Amino acid sequence: MDVLIAGGGISGLSLAYLLLRSRPELDVVVYESETKTGGKIWTEKQDGYTLEGGVNGFLNNREKTLELADMLNLQPLISSDKARKRYIYKDGKLRQVMESPIGFMASDLLSLSGKLRLLYEAVAPRNCQDDETLRDFAVRRLGREAFETLIEPMASGIYAGDASKLSLKSCFPKINNLEQTYGGLIRGMIRMKWDARKSKHEVSAGPGGKLTSFEGGMGSLIAALKENLGQRVKTSTKVISIDKAESGYVVTLDNGETVTAGRVVLSTPAYASAEILRDFDASMTRELAQIPYPSVAVVCMGFKVGSFTQVFDGFGFLVPSVANKRILGTLCDSCIFPGRAPEGFILLRTMIGGARASEAANKSDAELTTLVMEEISSVMGIQGEPELVRIYRHQRAIPQYNVGHATILERLQQLQRKHLGLYLHGNSYKGIGVNDCIESSFKLSGEILNSM
């Protein structure tokens, strides 16, 4: 075999597809331990609903995912304009996060002193610390209130993470660069806007772009890749271990088979790659095992439109940890992508668990349903019970790029140099999102093909 790929999530499948698109004669096989492919991309259809058990979409401001979709003849579906309306739960009610600076300053999201403290950012001194937590950065530059109200819930929304552990430079390199290059965020934004005037580029300190998916949900991307790869994807087959062979590697599978391959790509989560490498390179295992993965549960609920006493027409809301709720936030999927619920129904998706309360994701279905209803009913004006409840659990959901993550990557890179033709791939390393995984597949496929 030319290339053996462990892990049939978006990273592994897109890599296999890109390799074969350039060199169809290659012998490439993807081994996936579960009965289904897709990993954290998990779309199901039920009673007229399109349910996303994991990934909801990707931002359309980075080209590689769109390029891949185009190769597969998939038409992207951009979220509705309603999705621009985002809310934060504060002091018992939902408050809209205004997009424009003037709208934001006029809103009631922060107190007057919180807003004045935010303006101090323009003159706050630059930090010299190399690897700072998101919390330390935000409190230092933006103030405690802005951290608690805006930044901490954002860390929950993206990483399901704990802002007092997440590394600013590993999680939000763009924001870190603004401070390092321009001395601060406000100064950096003004300079970049000024510079971009001529080139007419959109400038933002955040991720930018619009949330995008496909008519049939994110699962359409996986289905198209799987159809294309056909028999080259072997599900229900776990990669157990790896060893050096005369040329390349010998890989042991859980069905007792051994397979030799010139190149091996571990597109498995870091903790799974750590297991695979245990007897092969204990130092790599030690590094990989340090990347934590908290649990997350996704609770999908369908309601009749008439169950709402007030109209909710935005993206959804995030909950700051100071609010003392147990949910991380709720998205209105049928507002974001119309057609996700049958006519006359609304589909909500609530996230529970994450780094601050990982164990909450492991509650029983009945407990999770009660918990979500207790926490969203009064906030969203819901009367009555949901018509549909479907719960998805991710035992080890999202890799946490905590302080020290960059050092782990450096050490892994050094250790990996000893093993020519062995690659670590997937969202455990340099970007957790679908866009990151696909960009990294484009890059890695080029690297592998060049090495042949």
Ligand SMILES: Cc1cc2nc3c(=O)[nH]c(=O)nc-3n(C[C@H](O)[C@H](O)[C@H](O)COP(=O)(O)OP(=O)(O)OC[C@H]3O[C@@H](n4cnc5c(N)ncnc54)[C@H](O)[C@@H]3O)c2cc1C
């Ligand atoms: C609840 C949730 C919501 C998310 N929402 C978004 C979102 O909206 N947008 C976004 O960009 N990102 C989102 N993410 C992040 C998302 O996980 C990544 O974007 C991406 O799906 C990761 O893909 P991957 O292939 O790298 O890893 P995974 O999807 O984890 O795939 C790894 C695969 O390896 C398999 N595997 C494990 N061990 C073995 C083994 N020993 N042998 C063989 N196979 C093995 C697993 O079964 C799995 O299929 C979300 C994550 C979660 C958990």
